[in-house]
Amino acid sequence: MKQIVMLFFTLMLFTGCSSQNSEELTRIDVQKVNKQGDYEDASIITDAKTLNLLRSSFEEVEWQPYIKPKMSRNADVLATLFYTFDKNMPEKLFEYRIWFNDNDTATIISNNEKEGYGTIDDENAKILKSNLFN
Numbered sequence: 001m002k003q004i005v006m007l008f009f010t011l012m013l014f015t016g017c018s019s020q021n022s023e024e025l026t027r028i029d030v031q032k033v034n035k036q037g038d039y040e041d042a043s044i045i046t047d048a049k050t051l052n053l054l055r056s057s058f059e060e061v062e063w064q065p066y067i068k069p070k071m072s073r074n075a076d077v078l079a080t081l082f083y084t085f086d087k088n089m090p091e092k093l094f095e096y097r098i099w100f101n102d103n104d105t106a107t108i109i110s111n112n113e114k115e116g117y118g119t120i121d122d123e124n125a126k127i128l129k130s131n132l133f134n
Contacts, residue, residue: 025055026091029080030132037074050131057127058096061108061118069109069117076100077132100129 027046031039045051058081075097082091095111106125108118120128 024084025051025081026084027051027082028054028132029082031078032133033074033076039074039078042080045131053127054131057120057124060124061115061120063110063115063118065114065116067117069107071097071099071107071109073099075109077128079132098128098132100125 027044028051029042029044031042034040045054077096077098077100079096079098081094081096083094084091094115097109099107101107104122104125106120106128108120110116110118
């Protein structure tokens, strides 16, 4: 009987811990800047392969929290990432303003206070650009 109780509690522990860290990127809304400097209507990315590719690139951003930079122009792209942390709770939204630089890198400002201001290398910036502008 003790073994069954121990097994039950062990399974509950593993189940509880694994569900806490299971965030899922479910969609990305993308608004591009037009020639007049205004944001266009949002396009939606829901393809699992594209979401995984973009998520991997966003994970490579080098974040500098608590920095509030001033940019001289509107972002090239406004991307809203929708994450599900718990199936019984509403999605959490994180907004990213992205500037693509002449040297093929990108500058990103996040509304997530743990992230803030960030930069990304040329390889991942190209992935972001090609998939967000698609």
